[in-house]
Amino acid sequence: MSIFVNKNTRLVVQGVTGKEGQFHTRQCVAYGTSVVAGVTPGKGGQKMDDVPVFDTVNEAVKKTEANCSMIFVPPPFAADAIMESADAGIELIVVITEGIPVMDMMKVKKYISGGKSRIIGPNCPGIITPGECKVGIMPGHIHKPGGPIGVVSRSGTLTYEVVHQLTQKGIGQTTCIGIGGDPVNGTSFIDCLDAFQKDEQTKGIVMVGEIGGTSEEEASEFILKNVTKPVIGFIAGLTAPPGRRMGHAGAIISGKSGTAQGKIDAMKKSGIHICENLGTLGEICVSVFKNA
């Protein structure tokens, strides 16, 4: 078992002929993901390696039965690409693109609400079910298939660090999801926690947050009420100065809101095991998950 993606996932890549799109499509194919189509307007009929390219997502879905899309389209055109994907009936839309205007994402989120599509990201590394399916830009080889741990994070390379430490300690993963570093995103911590709680194979969860917003606080409340599996939490940005955007558009402390300490306190209250020093995460996982 796993969440959101598995060996039945049929991937269409939007922006497949661009530099990033090509590189990461090849990486996904090499990992074993079933990449059934690519979309680049104006390049329909061509092929990217063995992947057929279409002009529209609609056409790609009709001809290949794709059910998941991965988006590499540049920021000014990304909102358009996401809505195109949703209208074509794609169930899972993974948006890698960094730098989409906040207002565009607000409109997209309202537009797809009530429909059957789920967005992961934007500004995220994607999602991977080790050994089955990789939809994203993360290095596949650092993951260990078979579970029992689910990982959810707002960051990219920080997630790789966390997964790497788990794998080094011999702890495998069910699914790892990067929900993205933007202020307005599709899938939330809560969506992932809920799915991990319901997934039988997942026995424990690592949640990686950072400064800015209140999503970790909301997730903590959710965990207190709904999650019975052990959760380890890490928050980046204890030393971040207030009022500065720390790389990610969403990583900013506004006045007293969005601080790392506030999030850590909320997590502690909900019974989440806190890892304060990233260097010790692997050891903490060993001790917390030893019975998982």
Added chain:
Amino acid sequence: MKIHEYQAKELFRKYGVPVPNGGVAFNSEEAIKVSDSLGCFPVVVKAQIHAGGRGKGGGVKLAKSADEVKSTSKSILGMNLVTNQTGHEGRLVKKVLVEQGLNIKKELYLGIIPDRSTAKFVIMASEAGGMDIEEVSEKTPEKIIKIFIDPISGIYPYHCREAAYGLNLPAGSVKEFTGMLNSLYKLFVDYDCSLLEINPLVITAEDKVIALDAKITFDDNALFRHKDILEYRDIDEEDPLEVEASKFNLNYIKMDGNVGNMVNGAGLAMATMDIIKFAGAEPANFLDVGGGASAEMVENGFKIILGDKNVKGVFINIFGGILRCDVLAEGVVKAAKKTGIAVPVVIRMEGTNVEIGRKILSESGLNLITAIDLQDAVGKVAAIVNS
């Protein structure tokens, strides 16, 4: 991106939002000219910097005559203004806004921001104007009216009425206020703002509604479609090293410590700063060279970090993953030789071919110290700067 109060007021005027008469001045002669053109006293002389709390810091003063305009503008221009938002080093004042004084009956607060969790815009209004709105929201949240606006359907008259009646405005001011709020929302959406704040918004003795202050910040991700706003950028308000880094597309933020650090990815960069602190040292900066870190980015990063004279040691933490460590190591060695590093550098990297990468570093003949994992690396760099 932040802009000055006088620039925000220019945008307000463009959208028909009432602001006091006034103009910007770069020296006391110009200040007197503006004051003369207003033709009335008192006038207010306000320091223009990208930080709040200017009044309490002594950057806003009343002048009752041309002589006072001259003396106050002289004292404010060139002063190092320290407020609760500037940090202890303060900010040099290079321009002032000279405005007509108003007869104020009541001070209100009005703000618009995007709400992250609902993905709607939220208008915040309060009768507790002129105060720190965070304090109000913490101590007396019932004094803040919040009105949520769907980004697709936009603002309707009832939203504006709800704010107006919630603020207990005098009957004669309601219509003026609702029109103004509608225009402010339009400005917010037209320009992809991330914050619009008027504190205080005042009701004058004549029941006029006027924006006495104006603060706007813009979504950096949307600046590509607002070229006119880019002209408002004031490089004087930014750290020179940060300006330099932005030319290379590097995310750099200067801090007070002495451990320079370079990391790929924002989350890992923040976590690396934190772990430096845990090891008993202080980070000198935040520097994200991007998730995909190339040799060229590393070279530019080196230049920026070493531009900070407080740096006593450098910690490079690259989680390459897909990136090959031998390629990265060659890039680091090349960059180090080119820039000429005078301080010890501890490198922790992870990814394909990591063993070959470490070998390249240790055989380079440079002062490059390799580490096997995070704990090892941070211990080494902390020992260096604390010795």
